[in-house]
Amino acid sequence: MSADTPGVLYEVNSGAAWISLDRPERRNALSDDLVVGLRARLEQAMADDAVRAVVLTGNGPAFCAGADLKKGGGSAVAAGPNPFVDVLELIADGPKPVIAAVNGVAFGGGVGLVAAADIAIAAHEAVFSFSEVRIGVIPAMISVVVLPALGRRRTMQLFLTGERFDGSRAVEYGLVHEAVPLAELRAAAERAVAAIAKGGPIAIREAKRLVQTVPTMSRREAFTWTQEKIAELFASDEAREGMTAFAEKRPPNWIRQ
Secondary structure: EEEEEOOOOEEEOEEEEEEOOOOHHOOOOOOOOHHHHHHHHHHHHHHHOOOOEEEEEEEOEEEEOEEEEOOOOOOOOOOOHHHHHHHHHHHHHOOOOOEEEOOOOOEEEHHHHHHHOEEEEEEEEEEEEOHHHHOOOOOOOOHHHHHHHHHHHHHHHHHHHOOOOEEHHHHHHHOEEEEEEHHHHHHHHHHHHHHHOOOOOHHHHHHHHHHHHHHHHOOHHHHHHHHHHHHHHOOOHHHHHHHHHHHHHHOOOOOOO
């Protein structure tokens, strides 16, 4: 496992890039340098052809406790670009699926990382909260990814109250897809990686793009774009291989034997 980026561990294993926030003494809070390191590792994973999916988790008892107020996190100047926005966009819009494996506390910006992910799995013991109002600020940037995940009514409740909820309640709220005992969290993430790896790499990329793009279009625009997209993919080498493999009752060539 590489630790060349301070505060962020990176490992590629069985086609997945495992990115672990590694400041357990600070509960993996988002200092400015940790955010920059996380952005660099996400960019690395998205550019690596050997990586089929990304797993984002935390080292130690916390997933991510939000902005590190003692280390500059959350202090971005409004006039300049904020690297945390880059992180959220890389997770939400990058070409590789991102799985959040939430091992512990996820507050504020940490919940934003979960909401931006394509698949989220939490330990039952994980604790979530949008605690910003309790220190006199608001969950501003993360609202862009949280609102689509939770919906307006639930988001309003949680933003206003700052209440804490566990992994099972996070499933009920629609923030995460599955809650498991902490001891089973890595295995659950590995199952999600293995399921993704059965799909064609281009098809996986385009499926993620589909879900992100269609809601931004009118119905007529969506029908026009999607019929062009499916025609493009049916004509691709990947689709030909997939259909040939199906007919021949063998795994397609993108599945490792």
